Amino acid sequence: EDQVTQSPEALRLQEGESSSLNCSYTVSGLRGLFWYRQDPGKGPEFLFTLYSAGEEKEKERLKATLTKKESFLHITAPKPEDSATYLCAVQAMRGYSTLTFGKGTMLLVSP
Amino acid sequence: DTGVSQDPRHKITKRGQNVTFRCDPISEHNRLYWYRQTLGQGPEFLTYFQNEAQLEKSRLLSDRFSAERPKGSFSTLEIQRTEQGDSAMYLCASSYSDRGSGNPDTQYFGPGTRLTVL
Numbered sequence: 001e002d003q004v005t006q007s008p009e010a011l012r013l014q015e016g017e018s019s020s021l022n023c024s025y026t027v028s029g030l031r032g033l034f035w036y037r038q039d040p041g042k043g044p045e046f047l048f049t050l051y052s053a054g055e056e057k058e059k060e061r062l063k064a065t066l067t068k069k070e071s072f073l074h075i076t077a078p079k080p081e082d083s084a085t086y087l088c089a090v091q092a093m094r095g096y097s098t099l100t101f102g103k104g105t106m107l108l109v110s111p
Numbered sequence: 112d113t114g115v116s117q118d119p120r121h122k123i124t125k126r127g128q129n130v131t132f133r134c135d136p137i138s139e140h141n142r143l144y145w146y147r148q149t150l151g152q153g154p155e156f157l158t159y160f161q162n163e164a165q166l167e168k169s170r171l172l173s174d175r176f177s178a179e180r181p182k183g184s185f186s187t188l189e190i191q192r193t194e195q196g197d198s199a200m201y202l203c204a205s206s207y208s209d210r211g212s213g214n215p216d217t218q219y220f221g222p223g224t225r226l227t228v229l
Contacts, residue, residue, distance in 0.1 A: 004153075032215025043115075043202050043220035044154065051215045087153055096167045097208065097216035098144065101153025 002027045006088050006102035013078055013109050021073040021105045023088030033071050034099065035064050036087040044087055047073075078109045113137075115221035117203050123227045124193055131189045132224045136205030143186050144218060145178060146202040147171065154202050160186060193228045200225050 005024045013019055025033065032051045036044035048057045050066040057064050061082065063074045073086055085106045089099040116135045124130050136143050141162050146154035157176070159167040162183035172178075175193075180186040190197055204218040 031213065032217070034215075034217065036220070041223075041225070043117075043223045046217060046219055049215045049217050089153070091215060093213065096159050096161075097142065097206070097218075098156040098159060098167065099146075099154070099218060101155070103151065103153050 002090055002092055002100040004088055004090055004100055004102035006086075006105050008105060009103065010106040011108070013075075013107070015079055015109055015111050016077045018074070018076045018078070020075070021086055021088075021107070023071040023073070023102060024069060025071070025088070025090045026069075027090045027092050027100070029093035031091040031093045031097065033066055034089045034091070035071070035073055036089065038085045038087055038104070040085075047086075075107070078107075080109050080111050083107055083109045115203055115205050115219055117201075117221040117224050119224060120222060121225045121227075123229065125229050126195060127192055129189065129191045130193060130226065131187055132201055132203075132226075134186045134188070134203030134205075134221060136185070136203070137207075137219060140205035140207045140219075141183070142206045142208055142216065142218075143180055144204040144206075145186070145188050146204065146220075148200040148202055148223070149198075157188075190226075193226075195228050198226055198228045 035047040038044045048064040085104040087104045089101040143160040145157040148154040160180040200223045204220045206218045208216040
């Protein structure tokens with residue numbers, strides 16, 4: 001069974017204080033690993049797709065990296081508007097392309 | 112591109128009533144997914160359509176739940192005889208993928224329908 005574990009559950013940062021979120025996964029054949037951002041009461045917003053160990057992708061203050069067992073979402077010099085829950089999900093090669101999500105990391109950035 | 116839309120955004124109902132939600136995917140997307148999310152949890156897969164065919168259903172999807180995607184366009188999710196445990200955010204996602212491709216299938220989510228069962 002595919003599993004995704006995210007840590008920490010919650011993270012509080014000061015504006016400008018860089019940090020990383022972790023996503024550990026087990027899957028029988030990785031088709032893709034996805035990062036989403038979710039604001040309260042809204043649907044997940046797509047950020048990144050990764051599928052090859054060593055791959056990196058960047059968008060503004062965010063950078064996602066992938067190894068064979070985990071992914072990191074690095075946040076550089078965060079701003080209060082980066083406050084949200086960040087969700088990690090995996091998609092297996094077998095079967096259909098359903099996503100298995102972790103519980104997310106709730107990030108709060110204070111000014 | 113208007114994105115995935117869902118209607119209604121909020122639904123309050125009494126236990127035992129039936130409810131129906133609608134999802135309109137991104138127009139060129141051939142795959143459509145339903146997920147359910149409760150507070151503090153990530154979304155959990157419910158069911159999947161490739162065009163108009165329902166190809167996979169989760170064990171979470173009891174007999175009280177039914178989904179359709181007529182003509183491979185919009186989809187509806189109906190819950191019969193609602194229970195308090197059905198209270199959750201119901202999310203719809205869509206994607207486009209070539210059949211048999213091993214590439215990642217990136218799914219785009221709608222805003223969700225928040226269901227409260229009293």
